[in-house]
Amino acid sequence: MAGKSGRTINNVPQSPIKSIILSWEGILVLVLVAVNIFCSIFSEFYNLDSLLRQMPIYLAEVFLMLAMAYILVLGEIDISVGAIVCLAATVSCIVCNTGAPFIVVVLSALGVGVACGAINGFILTSFPELPPMIVTLATQIIFRGIAEIILGSGGSISANNTEGFKLLSGKLNFGGEVNARGRVVGGLSIPYILFLVIILAVVFAIILGKSTFGRRVYAIGTNRITAHYSGIHVQKIRFIIYTVMGLMAGLCSLFLVSTSYGANTTTGNGFEMDAIAMAVFGGISSTGGKGNLAGGIISAFIIVCLRVGLGQKNVNAQVILLILGVLLIAAVALPNIIGTIRNILKKKAA
Numbered sequence: 001m002a003g004k005s006g007r008t009i010n011n012v013p014q015s016p017i018k019s020i021i022l023s024w025e026g027i028l029v030l031v032l033v034a035v036n037i038f039c040s041i042f043s044e045f046y047n048l049d050s051l052l053r054q055m056p057i058y059l060a061e062v063f064l065m066l067a068m069a070y071i072l073v074l075g076e077i078d079i080s081v082g083a084i085v086c087l088a089a090t091v092s093c094i095v096c097n098t099g100a101p102f103i104v105v106v107l108s109a110l111g112v113g114v115a116c117g118a119i120n121g122f123i124l125t126s127f128p129e130l131p132p133m134i135v136t137l138a139t140q141i142i143f144r145g146i147a148e149i150i151l152g153s154g155g156s157i158s159a160n161n162t163e164g165f166k167l168l169s170g171k172l173n174f175g176g177e178v179n180a181r182g183r184v185v186g187g188l189s190i191p192y193i194l195f196l197v198i199i200l201a202v203v204f205a206i207i208l209g210k211s212t213f214g215r216r217v218y219a220i221g222t223n224r225i226t227a228h229y230s231g232i233h234v235q236k237i238r239f240i241i242y243t244v245m246g247l248m249a250g251l252c253s254l255f256l257v258s259t260s261y262g263a264n265t266t267t268g269n270g271f272e273m274d275a276i277a278m279a280v281f282g283g284i285s286s287t288g289g290k291g292n293l294a295g296g297i298i299s300a301f302i303i304v305c306l307r308v309g310l311g312q313k314n315v316n317a318q319v320i321l322l323i324l325g326v327l328l329i330a331a332v333a334l335p336n337i338i339g340t341i342r343n344i345l346k347k348k349a350a
Contacts, residue, residue: 039309075288117246
């Protein structure tokens with residue numbers, strides 16, 4: 001078809017397979033495959049069995065990423081989540097040591113998380129002119145300070161009754177045989193936390209991407225004033241999301257205690273940065289209004305696999321953080337670089 005300019009316009013739709021491969025999520029899938037190949041070459045111990053055995057240590061942080069994605073889509077940030085995890089883990093161990101039923105232990109951790117998240121939400125919605133980074137920095141200091149008052153400077157606490165936490169850290173076995181000691185040998189053992197992560201990931205992704213609530217979150221992140229005058233209850237949605245963030249921090253603390261049977265004043269250190277890195281590396285914009293959870297979930301598993309593989313060869317934790325930092329910078333810079341290249345090519349074509 002020729003227009004008035006004399007140019008021919010070709011109405012050729014892009015191949016759906018090509019669009020998927022060239023999408024950020026498609027690139028992340030390729031990165032996930034490459035990371036697993038690299039880890040299997042780098043460490044002779046890296047395989048599916050060892051990955052499933054060691055990943056529960058890191059999977060708890062994925063709970064934080066799921067809620068952090070919503071906060072980032074809002075165009076905000078919460079850097080208090082690591083301190084909430086510390087406080088919730090501390091309280092759960094204290095309640096556990098009183099001999100209370102495990103359901104009470106679970107509710108105590110979740111309750112502390114919800115309360116802390118609600119405090120963040122209440123302050124930010126009551127005083128919307130306050131920047132979330134400053135508010136959550138202040139509450140981070142307060143929450144971790146409360147934990148340190150309870151535990152003492154550099155203190156720690158152990159859970160005496162570990163039966164309930166052992167259940168959380170349990171695994172579902174497929175195949176294999178039970179030996180004389182009652183242990184399953186062979187087969188495939190999938191940790192319960194992996195099932196819960198997948199279920200919650202699907203729920204959070206559907207709500208953010210397909211529901212009215214999710215569309216309102218994107219609208220707030222794109223332009224909060226416009227969203228307000230469009231009839232969206234901006235402050236109510238903000239309060240809900242920060243409260244859910246606290247709930248996920250409480251859930252994270254339970255699974256964290258299930259791997260160590262205790263807590264200390266450094267529990268949860270850096271978790272907020274890990275959650276943000278997972279989300280941003282997954283393509284969720286830190287400026288708000290862009291991204292989806294599919295990329296965040298894939299990037300979370302990339303980071304988990306990388307940590308397991310490098311950890312098996314006793315690679316220094318600081319080196320792992322360095323690699324994650326480089327990946328994060330690349331994730332932020334790459335879209336801008338691609339956009340610049342596309343503009344240059346368009347100008348040349350014109």
